[in-house]
Amino acid sequence: MGAAELFDQGAPALDNGLLRFMTCGSVDDGKSTLIGRLLYDSKAILADTLHAIAKTSRKRGLSAVDLSLLTDGLVAEREQGITIDVAYRYFSTGTRKYIIADAPGHEQYTRNMVTAASTADLAIILVDARKGVLPQTRRHSAIARLLGIPQLVVAVNKMDLVGYDEDVFARLRADYLDCAHRLGIDDVSFVPISALEGDMIVERGERLGWYRGPTLLEILEAAPGAGTVACDERFRFPVQYVCRPQQSDGSFRGYMGRIESGSVAVGDRVEILPAGLVTHIKDIRLYGRSLPSAVAGQSVTLLVEDEIDVSRGDMIVKPDERPLSSALLKADLCWLSGSPLDPMRRYLIRHTTREVPARLAGIDYRLDITTLRHVDTSHIGMNDIVRVGFRLGRPIFVDRYADNRATGAFIVIDPSTNDTVGAGMIV
Amino acid sequence: MTFAIMGQHTLNHLDWLEAEAIHILREVAGQCAHPVLLFSGGKDSIVLLRLAEKAFRPGRFPFPLMHIDTGHNFPEVIEFRDHRVAELGERLIVRSVEDSIARGTVVLRSAEESRNKHQSVTLLEAIEEFGFDACIGGARRDEEKARAKERIFSFRDAFGQWDPKNQRAELWNLYNARVHPGEHMRVFPISNWTELDVWQYIARENLEVPTIYFAHLRPVIRRRGLLLPITPLTPLQEDEKAENLSVRFRTVGDITCTAAVESHADSVDKIIAETAAASITERGATRLDDQATEAAMEQRKKEGYF
16 A cells, blocks of 8 residues: 555554654765655655646756756755755655654765764665665765664665566675675664665555565564664653742752663653762653643643752752763764864863863764774864863763763764864764 | 653643743744734634743743734624633734834735735834844744744844745754844744644633634635625625625634635534544635735745735
């Protein structure tokens, strides 16, 4: 059944939540065509949009409708025919809502790929069946691995141009697994497709009869979605905001935030960091309701038994699963700014709901994203991925990024421009 | 790699969107000194108000509400706006394009000109007047291709300008709302929602919306393929013929550039069914001002438009 038919059945019997995914691939791997195909087959491209891009295609003297016009929204992008920045696209199958982060493939936009990868539950890595595994494929896989995207799907595209040959697919699969092994990626699915002809995207088609696995959409439909993938079962609740309404009895004091991992139930014993005070959960509120328990992904208000001074930047955890407290961070850092990291300057590190001053403490190495080798360096410039140490003005409560994407990530802010200049993953 | 799937409850897509939006609203409250929430009485801002209730009740909103009034309103929408604000017990600031015209900061080319783009001037004047450092709004990325590129926390310089080629990186859910005096952020908590999500949420939360969203009989004129309401601001022209049709509005805005669609959907459920089957985008069906050029929205946003 196609997505459009699923959708036409009216209200879905099953709401399978939401999946955020990104597409990676070189410039001509057919990324835009794939996104166009997914959007078109799931009815997310409406008539007036198609009409507009058909008009532009004609104006440019193209014989067919250029689907990349769908995804390149900015004047400068259309002028240059390239994607500069991440765009977000939406479609729904009736059982699940999808957010696509459409990131540019060019090497100089590594930082944009990192941006898109930071919120993705799944990455589709496109490989051109004629070209095989390229340096760009390795680069994108390395970033996907570094950013801890939970699920990788390798889509071998342009099967129509290699006669839908099973041997080509098998060879590319083996090549990729070899590369994945060296990157430490141990779980990846493969699907042969033709984005142009629509084979194995939404419909199976008839030309890939030897392939018995799921279509790309079936893989997406079955993948664990946002809020259901929890690599970390430990409860992490960074306090965003304290609610103390002026009521007659002045008794309400709620700690507002989003559960980043794990779960919590009324009666649970919790510890408030950094104070280290232990108390019990009295109530979990979501607007007018009291919930018996709440899980990762939910934004709630927690009330505790004892009167404790808690403020924004504090973290509520369970006493037997405390995070690490540290004033020295060791991290993989992607530098996003055109101005190099200045080892003499003070930056701000924002981690969960907390901001602390920080200074570079040392550089271990730069990751050569093509060879995946560690290279000595004393300079950190735009798009560099480096292993560094930061010395912090105050200790913060952290987990390893590999264990927890929320409490293991931080951004670096330049206090003079207020710009976000770095993305860090704690090791 | 192993995945633990939460057995007891999985968040459905509206739960997830709601939780994300609440998180964003609380980040504004936690990071910004003088935020404001833009409330027009339209469906997206109605959803924003419910999300703000979910984010901050039983407390008061940590920001006032503000309406930038073009003076070209559907009366039902203004009535609804005031009634909803009173019900919430929150503070509403109204600043009007009319006042900017009187001040001479907005100069119209002709009296009938759409005031939609002139809202930017009045908005920036209000931001300066009150010293707001964050404006929360109900824009969605599915509305328009330039919006698809915009961050959730979108930096604006001292002139309110958006620079699409030099946006602040936004990673994980670590938002950076820091600005220097005079600069501000535009914050869009429902960036990841679609028109359909908004209607499904209105149904789920049983939210009241202005009556013009539902199908009703109204005299309209066909102009440039769109159905325009006949009002004192958009009168019938000599060569035109009025038709009495069952229509509804998919979006509410400046009356002079907001078109209706033919519809018999007189309930939220019927609107959801119609939205799911629509073959024309929300703005394509309803807005005259986006069709001037391919980059009309991007250009307006660069100049400070919402």
